[in-house]
Amino acid sequence: MLHSTVPLFGSGIAYRRTELRMAEQTAAQHELASLIVKSLNLETVTADQIEPDAPLFGGDLGLDSIDALEIALAVSKRYGFQLRSDNPENRQIFATLRTLSDHVEQHRAV
Numbered sequence: 001m002l003h004s005t006v007p008l009f010g011s012g013i014a015y016r017r018t019e020l021r022m023a024e025q026t027a028a029q030h031e032l033a034s035l036i037v038k039s040l041n042l043e044t045v046t047a048d049q050i051e052p053d054a055p056l057f058g059g060d061l062g063l064d065s066i067d068a069l070e071i072a073l074a075v076s077k078r079y080g081f082q083l084r085s086d087n088p089e090n091r092q093i094f095a096t097l098r099t100l101s102d103h104v105e106q107h108r109a110v
Contacts, residue, residue, distance in 0.1 A: 023052045029101045032075075036097075039074035040067055052098040068094055075100075080109030 025033060025048070033047035036056075045061065057063045063071075071094070072083035083103075087093070093103045 025050075025052055025097070026101070028105055029097050032101045032104060033097055035074050035078055036071055039070055050097050052101075053096050056094055056096060056100065071100075075104060079104055079107075081107045 029052050030047055033050040036042070036050065037045060037047050040063070042061075050061070054060065057068070068090075069085070072085070076082050083090075083093070092099060094100055
């Protein structure tokens, strides 16, 4: 959050304004977000609009379990490792763009 003091219409009275800034994506997160947008054919969302810490499922993107399978397939093809459907950590792995990107970076084929 960013706080700033802004004068109120030249009256000498100021108020405190709080702005919420979207976290910036890393290069790896942006690459993965682009893959998600492309593989799911998301027409109303760009890779830049996927916030790193926003939920991938149950949030604004409206993704479901079929989308998770599509993402897993795209990740497998792109990064050379398999995201298994029986992995007990999938809920944490697929929680956000950041957690999915971290997992991909840890497991991707060189």
